[in-house]
Each structure stands twice: as C-alpha cells, then as structure tokens.
Amino acid sequence: MSQEVIKIRGGQPLKGEVTISGAKNSAVAIIPATLLAQGQVKIDGLPQISDVETLVSLLEDLNIKTNLNGKTLEVDTTDIKNAPLPNNKVESLRASYYMMGAMLGRFKKCVIGLPGGCPLGPRPIDQHIKGFKALGAEIDESSDTSMKIEAKELHGANIFLDMVSVGATINIMLAAVHAKGQTTIENAAKEPEVVDVANFLNSLGANI
Numbered sequence: 143m144s145q146e147v148i149k150i151r152g153g154q155p156l157k158g159e160v161t162i163s164g165a166k167n168s169a170v171a172i173i174p175a176t177l178l179a180q181g182q183v184k185i186d187g188l189p190q191i192s193d194v195e196t197l198v199s200l201l202e203d204l205n206i207k208t209n210l211n212g213k214t215l216e217v218d219t220t221d222i223k224n225a226p227l228p229n230n231k232v233e234s235l236r237a238s239y240y241m242m243g244a245m246l247g248r249f250k251k252c253v254i255g256l257p258g259g260c261p262l263g264p265r266p267i268d269q270h271i272k273g274f275k276a277l278g279a280e281i282d283e284s285s286d287t288s289m290k291i292e293a294k295e296l297h298g299a300n301i302f303l304d305m306v307s308v309g310a311t312i313n314i315m316l317a318a319v320h321a322k323g324q325t326t327i328e329n330a331a332k333e334p335e336v337v338d339v340a341n342f343l344n345s346l347g348a349n350i
Contacts, residue, residue: 164189164213168338170237171312173197174244175339176217177206178319179346183217196235200227204245222248229255229287239267239309242291243316246279251292269307273314276301277321298323308333315339319348 232255245252
C-alpha cells in the first residue's frame with residue numbers, strides 16, 4: 143500500500159508579504175454592534191462576503207444610513223428607528239442573532255425572526271436567552287417564526303453560562319453595555335472575536 147510523503151528541506155530564508163482579510167467571525171458581530179453607537183462609525187478591513195451585505199441590509203431596515211464600499215463600512219445611526227426585522231433575511235444568516243442583543247441594548251425591545259431558522263424548544267440560543275432574562279428582559283416565544291424581547295429596564299447581573307458560547311458571550315455584552323450597573327459573565331468565551339467586539343465597544347465608550 144503506497145504512502146504519500148511530504149519532505150521539507152529547511153534552512154532557507156523566508157520572506158514576503160501577505161494581506162490578511164478581516165475576520166468573518168469578528169465582522170458579523172461588530173456590524174450589529176454599530177447600532178449601539180450614537181452617530182457615525184467607520185469600520186475598515188471587512189471581508190467581502192454575503193454575510194456582511196446581509197447584516198448591512200438589516201441595519202438599513204432600522205433606518206440606519208450605510209455606505210459599504212469594498213472593505214470599508216460607514217454607518218450613521220442618527221435617524222435610527224426600531225422596527226421588526228424581516229424573517230427572510232434573519233433566516234438566511236445564523237449570526238443575525240447578534241441583532242437581538244444590540245437591539246435590546248439600544249431600544250430595550252426588539253421583534254426579530256428566528257435566526258437561521260432556529261426552532262423553538264431546546265436550541266443553541268438558550269444561553270443567549272438566559273443572559274437577556276438575567277438583565278431584566280422578558281421573552282415572548284409564542285410565535286413559531288419570530289421572538290419578542292423587551293425590558294422595562296436593563297440592569298447589571300452576574301451571569302453564569304452553562305456552556306462556553308461565543309455567540310452568547312457577545313450577545314450578552316451587546317445588551318449589557320447600556321444596562322444600569324455592572325454585568326459579569328462567568329464561563330465566558332475568550333475567542334478572538336469576543337476580544338474584538340469588546341475592543342470595538344470600548345472604542346465607543348463602553349467599559350469592558
């Protein structure tokens with residue numbers, strides 16, 4: 143039986159340049175986070191993928207002015223308005239669930255289609271919901287196609303995630319930055335995109 147072999151002859155100097163595109167996982171979380179800003183935001187180095195275009199379209203559904211030019215996105219939230227997000231767009235993109243935390247943080251309420259066709263009952267967004275409830279939100283899951291999340295007031299909380307989840311960690315961060323008091327997430331994810339979102343929110347004036 144033949145066996146393929148790879149031989150590497152080392153000892154040679156290595157040099158050159160490579161352009162690294164923006165990280166998808168960071169981009170799809172930072173774009174929803176822009177709606178927490180007051181006024182104008184500019185993001186450079188975005189990957190040129192359909193997920194970015196879909197999220198930009200969701201921002202526009204909230205009356206946010208956008209200008210996506212190649213790898214650069216300019217956002218102006220001056221005239222932002224809360225609105226239900228179309229189910230067809232939300233279903234097409236799993237990362238659209240970040241709009242939940244961002245809209246909850248900005249408006250204290252949102253109506254959004256179930257991300258990625260996520261069914262009710264046991265589901266991967268349970269930890270997100272747990273975090274939102276801990277911050278003071280009530281969740282209406284009576285619809286088979288959408289979810290309503292609303293809070294009279296968001297308050298800081300100590301939240302323990304039953305499992306390490308990048309999505310839940312980021313979504314709770316998005317909802318918590320405008321909450322009164324301090325929020326602590328235990329068993330939080332530590333992936334690079336979590337750090338990127340925290341740094342972005344801090345650049346807007348958050349304290350994470």
